[in-house]
Amino acid sequence: MIRSMTGYGIAENTHLSKKITVEIKTLNSKQLDLILKLPNELRFAELELRNRIGAKLLRGKIDAVISITDTALDQANQINEDVVAAYLHQIEAISEKHGIPASPDLAGLVFRMPGIFNVQEQSYDEAFLAQIQATLDQAVEMVDAFRIQEGQTLKKDLLHRVDLILDLLGQVEPLEKGRHETIKQRLLKNLSELVAKGQFEENRFEAELIYYLEKLDITEEKVRLRQHCNYFVESCDEDQAGKKLGFISQEMGREINTLGSKANEANIQRIVVMMKDELEKIKEQLCNIL
Numbered sequence: 001m002i003r004s005m006t007g008y009g010i011a012e013n014t015h016l017s018k019k020i021t022v023e024i025k026t027l028n029s030k031q032l033d034l035i036l037k038l039p040n041e042l043r044f045a046e047l048e049l050r051n052r053i054g055a056k057l058l059r060g061k062i063d064a065v066i067s068i069t070d071t072a073l074d075q076a077n078q079i080n081e082d083v084v085a086a087y088l089h090q091i092e093a094i095s096e097k098h099g100i101p102a103s104p105d106l107a108g109l110v111f112r113m114p115g116i117f118n119v120q121e122q123s124y125d126e127a128f129l130a131q132i133q134a135t136l137d138q139a140v141e142m143v144d145a146f147r148i149q150e151g152q153t154l155k156k157d158l159l160h161r162v163d164l165i166l167d168l169l170g171q172v173e174p175l176e177k178g179r180h181e182t183i184k185q186r187l188l189k190n191l192s193e194l195v196a197k198g199q200f201e202e203n204r205f206e207a208e209l210i211y212y213l214e215k216l217d218i219t220e221e222k223v224r225l226r227q228h229c230n231y232f233v234e235s236c237d238e239d240q241a242g243k244k245l246g247f248i249s250q251e252m253g254r255e256i257n258t259l260g261s262k263a264n265e266a267n268i269q270r271i272v273v274m275m276k277d278e279l280e281k282i283k284e285q286l287c288n289i290l
Contacts, residue, residue: 002158002236003290004150005029005060009142015131019069022132022139024053026147028288029061038066041124042132049136056140057147058240059290064139066132083115147290154285155236158245161278161285162229165252168271168278169225172259175267176218218262225255242289249286253279 005028013020032054036046053064087110095102103109110116124132232248235241256279260272 002151002155003147007143007146009139011138013135027061033061221259
């Protein structure tokens with residue numbers, strides 16, 4: 001199943017008075033590029049949390065943020081009144097001693113001082129950590145679901161582009177009869193000129209004719225291109241197919257290029273240009289497929 005590398009997920013849970021929020025955003029990247037932001041108190045579990053994200057999302061540029069807030073206001077950070085009073089006393093004493101005018105925003109000055117707030121130390125027991133992991137897993141599942149949904153849209157577009165290439169390939173075949181006749185008339189004209197000049201050597205002519213016909217024959221390229229297109233369609237149902245589809249598209253491009261160089265016919269070359277245009281659109285989409 002095709003998955004896009006673009007995704008988004010956010011999950012929230014509570015544990016006692018703690019609110020746990022996990023937000024994950026993903027974009028395309030050639031490998032796993034994970035940036036994880038979390039509270040300092042959770043650094044001890046960072047490796048395990050990273051592994052949980054990477055095991056499921058596999059590849060892409062991933063920004064994950066884990067935040068924890070206290071929902072109980074009476075248990076949140078509290079102002080230390082003794083420290084505030086001490087700061088006020090010192091400020092008043094210094095102002096009086098040195099004749100410094102009182103600040104119009106004395107409260108703002110005091111509350112920028114260190115040690116004003118009593119910060120409760122966070123405790124992360126096994127139950128709390130398990131809830132964090134569960135919330136992370138929920139966010140990851142949401143991202144994966146988002147990626148699958150986006151992947152189906154990408155798949156639909158890719159298959160449409162491949163169908164267009166096959167349709168264009170079908171338009172080449174009716175033009176081949178006229179192409180063969182043009183080449184035949186050109187050879188006959190050149191042959192007549194050589195015979196008239198007495199420069200005709202039958203053995204050499206036959207050898208060069210065989211070489212010329214083989215060089216201009218596009219049957220093999222058409223067969224291979226059709227096979228690559230069919231293989232591309234089959235591979236769209238595989239997991240983690242992005243890189244494989246990229247390899248197949250390269251082979252498709254090789255056959256299209258050879259077809260164009262051998263065509264030696266204006267209408268076929270115009271069709272080849274249209275094929276290349278569709279293939280470039282396919283390659284652009286493949287950059288965002290897991």
